[in-house]
Amino acid sequence: MEIPRHWRLKQQRYGLVGEVCPHCEAKIFPPRDVCPSCGQEAKTLYTFSGKGEVYSYTTIYEAPSGYDQNSPYTVALVKLDEGPMVTAQLTDVDNSQVQIGMPVEMVTRKLRNDGDERGLIVYGYKFRPTMNHI
């Protein structure tokens, strides 16, 4: 069981909460407290809009343990409108319809399932095609 590990990240997993650097205004996700742009301390929380576009994508057929129920599934690098890139699964889309540059938005979904009925279920962000673009 890894409950504390996932619980600690609830703001990121459910709300896409990162940071903004008070010195250079760089937007940061995931949060890392030291600004990767200017190297100064950056602990001011910042909630991302959840909008972005697909930088690249691929489909996984042989999933690692804990993810096999979902397979095949599509993973992507999503470039957020505010700048940073995130790794995330795509959802609510036919795998063959995904394209580089496709606008996407964040939703909350089940990420993994540890198997038996008492196993931990981890929820978090995935991205789907932006509604007004379907």
Next chain:
Amino acid sequence: MTEVVIAGIGQTAVGEHWEISLRELALYATEAAIQDAGGLRPQALFVGNMLSPILSKQAHLGALLADFTGLTGIEAVAVEAAGASGGAALRQGYLAVASGLVDAVLVVGVEKFNDVVGAEIDSALATSSDSDFEAIQGMTPTSQAALLMRRYMHEYNVPSDGLAGFPITAHANGVGNQYAMFQKAIKPETYAKAGMISEPLNMFDMAPNADGAAALVLTRAELLPHDFHHPLVRIAGSALASDTLALHDRSDPLYFEAVHLSTGKAIKQAGITLDQIDLFEYFDAFSIYAAIELESAGLAIRGQGWKLAAEGEIAMNGRLPCATLGGLKARGNPGGATGVYQAVEATLQLRGQAGANQIPDARYAMVQSLGGPASTAVTHILQRMD
């Protein structure tokens, strides 16, 4: 600074060794290396290993392998840097001898994938990425390479079989390596109709995970007899650099900054220029990594790395032979052992012992190992001593 030489090399065949354990693999490579070094007894052991604590439920490989190889009592520690573990262990061994504090070092790379099968291996491999923000999304190293490959092909208008030259070169070279997992050439049409693993990455775009162990004995040249029984190879340059662990944290994912940094430092230390390198043992865990590596090392213009393979420039008779004994793709990719295999193979070339795959008059070899998408890059320049 003290001159560090490679006095002995050893390796096991790479493959599925169901009947041989992790410790036995390490023992076989160690015995061969110490014998090749004229029986020189190492004072320290650096073990390169990536996944033994997960796959074999065995940590603490320093003590285990020192003991099992008959070296109980010596300084012994394991080094982990994902796929670069073997290269990182070599770097630590080099630093130990170069410091003058240790006379002789044993570097052993060992990996035992086949203690488990299937999804467990994928889960274990995913631990080398960012657990909280990459692996949690069901991402694997293979799919990460596929993401890079898709974007690379998109940005640079690479045809669908554009990267075929990498596995074709590797397999052609594997034919002459008795230790290689695959010793059979492949044709372009075989690549073109290969099954997809994670589009656009097909089964020939990734090296097979396999079992194996390789070993090196390092020492100072003056500690060896003048009439030593084989030619000596010195470590002329050694550098390790890191990049962001997570691929998404990079402003330019199609460029391996750690490759750029470690290549530059190693080349500078060796006092040579890139065009003096006679062969390059690059890290073709995935075809796309080899392409990006060539570009980031400064051996190809950006977006053109794949053309070096497509146009035969990295073949045995090309301008810059790469993966000369099969590379990761044909020799196999035994995780943390791979970096040590690469150094063993480069040493064979520089000694003139590479048999049918010998690069004529090879003088300088560059050896590079990557952890993840070059989150770690280790570069060594090896030089034949005359």
